[in-house]
Amino acid sequence: MRVGAVVIRIIRQLLRDKRSIALLIFAPLLVITLVWLVLDGDPYEPKIAAENIPAPLEQVLQNELEKDVVQMSESEAKEAFQKEDLDAFITIKNHVPYVLLEGSDPTANSAVMKVIQTAFSSLSDQKNIQPDVEYYYGSDKINLFDQTGSVLIGFFVFFFVFVLGGISFLRERTQGTLEKLLSTPIKRWEIVTGYLLGFGLFTIIQSFVIVTYCVYVLDIWMAGDFWQLLVVTFLLAITALALATLLSAFANNELQIMQFIPIVIIPQAFFSGIFNLETLAEWLQVLSKFMPLTYGADAIQEIMIKGKDLVDLWQDLLILFGFALLFYVLNIFALKKHRRL
Amino acid sequence: MASMIIVRKAAISFGKEKVLKNIDLDVNEGEIFGLLGPSGSGKTTLVKMITGILEGDQGEIFIKDQKVPSLELMKSIGYMAQSDALYQELTAKENLEFIAAIYGLKRQERKKAIQEVLEIVDLTDHMDKVVKDFSGGMKRRLSLAASLMHKPDLLILDEPTVGIDPVLRQSIWSELRKLKNNGMTILVTTHVMDEAEKCDRLAMLRDGYIIACDTPEKLKENQKVDSLEEAFLAYGRNEK
Incomplete structure (x- = not known):
């Protein structure tokens, strides 16, 4: 069987060329690990600011973040966005919660949304309320x-x-x-x-x-x-x-x-x-x-x-x-x- | 004497360059036939056409009265290319096992054939060594062994002794003569005159033409010169 002869020869050759096997198997592992380290590090701790939100909401947000929610106005928040030291701003507009995300970093976005969603779901009387979400930069497609x-x-x-x-x-x-x-x-x-x-x-x-x-x-x-x-x-x-x-x-x-x-x-x-x-x-x-x-x-x-x-x-x-x-x-x-x- | 190889009006060009122009050639069974010519004269092209790897634009080639190219014929041809076609990562034995399997030798035959050819080229002691560690001469001998594996009727050697020391060259030529005595037909290309001298008959190739074909002695006699080199130059002048 000539095909068989070629197959056996290639296996023998590759087994002698350990480095090529390493390239085939371990190089992908190394690179994927690097990407994983970069994209999938520790959970991100978002910085959230708020203005005029009800006390219970503020309380659950603080519990969720394990730190205080900063108080600032919307324009102050936008300034903070530009300096890249705030991830989200939350307030009440027309009786509906309103969230403004900084938006440029997908990791931060999802971290913020996770906190806010957990916060809302733990407020029993607010279960059916969906906050309006807007992005200061970028969009939610990332x-x-x-x-x-x-x-x-x-x-x-x-x-x-x-x-x-x-x-x-x-x-x-x-x-x-x-x-x-x-x-x-x-x-x-x-x-x-x-x-x-x-x-x-x-x-x-x-x-x-x-x-x-x-x-x-x-x-x-x-x-x-x-x-x-x-x-x-x-x-x-x-x-x-x-x-x-x-x-x-x-x-x-x-x-x-x-x-x-x-x-x-x-x-x-x-x-x-x-x-x-x-x-x-x-x-x-x-x-x-x-x-x-x-x-x-x-x-x-x-x-x-x-x-x-x-x-x-x-x-x-x-x-x-x-x-x-x-x-x-x-x-x-x-x-x-x-x-x- | 019966003909082993018959080449009729063979011509081939690569792009615009005509490498071989109207080649006629007859190689008899059981002789060592030399193709002599400077590099670039088309020797390798001609032997590749005879082997069946290349096909010409014109003309016909027959081996044992069968038309070339044919996979069937390739079973009875042993070809040793100019470069050592060996797998560097494999041992000598593994290289030969591969070639043997490609030629369809059975497991039992394989073992015996490997022993035999390794003895011929005197590499029995090195059969489990990886080819990468071989010297240039050893690689050359292993290549020769690989082309003998299937006991071909026709052995085609393209510059078999290039880069080989005189002692080894002697031993390879004595092997070739032994193979010839066992009935093998051998076609060998060379650009070295003293090697051409050892062939039974010789064709001189120049600029895509065969300018002369005879025994080394007759070639010299005809031009009334003492060396093949002078004969080659004389034939070249006559051509022009």
């Missing part, structure tokens, strides 16, 4: 970590598999082993299949470690099923691998593989859901439809945040599988450049 944490898993799986897979296949060419291989009766599809299976094994391990780490160590919000998430990350990794081997046909050295990163990887990061796309120009939104990471990240997000099942996500998965298949077939054709047969 909630960075909710969106990014899950997408980052997809992104880093994609990124590191792409780099390692691309360079490995390129080396096959630069060190002359591809030419040697093509002088044997091996078929082109056997080479590509062997590559995907051999590396695929390592990407399964990679996906498993990253997902386990994020869910159980970093405690990322995870509403869905662990194994279903694993299926999606693996499918994403295989797509990245197929794309990497395909593109490596158009690179002459390692540096040129790196040059694909700003062209192929970074745009995917920007347009795949880390940032909100709805505000973008329509042609940019269309662009994201041609990026595999869009579908992978979406599926990961749906599983992790909304707790959906693979069955609900069949469209994402089908498209992702289609991408992988397309890259696989194009790969076999790209090898024609080196041997037509």
Whole structure:
């Protein structure tokens, strides 16, 4: 079995190259941890000011904040916003509670809203009253970590598999082993299949470690099923691998593989859901439809945040599988450049 | 004598550059045939076409009366490229195991074949060493071993002794002669004259043409010169 021979060879090679395995598995862990440290630190303690609020409300707010609510007027509060030393201002306007958020920092926003909501719900006679919320800066659409944490898993799986897979296949060419291989009766599809299976094994391990780490160590919000998430990350990794081997046909050295990163990887990061796309120009939104990471990240997000099942996500998965298949077939054709047969 | 390789009117160009123009060549079964020419004369291109990796724009190539390229034919060709096509992270044995599996050798045959070729190139003691730690000469010998794994009828060697010391070069040539005596046909490219001297027959390649083809002795005789180098230059002048 020639495919089997290629698979075994790749496993042996990678096992000897401990650093590459480390890149594949631990580099994503390190980077995700860094992001987590930055975005998911200790709970934020908001600074809230108030004017003319009823005593019971002031009391529960103080209990909730574990410190005094500062008294100031609305104009004083706005000045404080500009100096960045106040997070929210609360008062009563037309018999309805009114909250003005500083708004530029999503972490602060959600911290304030949490305090205020708890405060209102603990006032039994005020249960049905919803405060009017306004933003001094920004808007309530920003909630960075909710969106990014899950997408980052997809992104880093994609990124590191792409780099390692691309360079490995390129080396096959630069060190002359591809030419040697093509002088044997091996078929082109056997080479590509062997590559995907051999590396695929390592990407399964990679996906498993990253997902386990994020869910159980970093405690990322995870509403869905662990194994279903694993299926999606693996499918994403295989797509990245197929794309990497395909593109490596158009690179002459390692540096040129790196040059694909700003062209192929970074745009995917920007347009795949880390940032909100709805505000973008329509042609940019269309662009994201041609990026595999869009579908992978979406599926990961749906599983992790909304707790959906693979069955609900069949469209994402089908498209992702289609991408992988397309890259696989194009790969076999790209090898024609080196041997037509 | 039966023909192993027949090349008829082969031509190939890369972009606008015509690398080979109208090549005719006959290599007999069981001989060591040399392709002599300066670098850039198209030697590598020609052997790649004979192997079936490259396909020409014109002409035909036959090996054992079968048309090239064919995956079936590749089973009976051993090809050693100019660069050592080895996996640096693997041991010598693992490299050979891989090639053996690609050629479809059974597990039992594999073991035996690896032993045999390692003995031929005198690397038996180093078979569990990682190739990265090999010297240049050892890598060259391992590459040769890899191209012998499946006992090919036709062995194609592209500059097999480049960068190899004279002692090792001698030993490789004596191995080639042994293989030839066992019935193997060997096609070897070189730009070194004293190596060309060791071939049974020789084709001189220059600017995409074969300017002469005969035994080393006859080539010298025809031009009434003492060395192949002078013969090569003389043929080159006549061409113009």
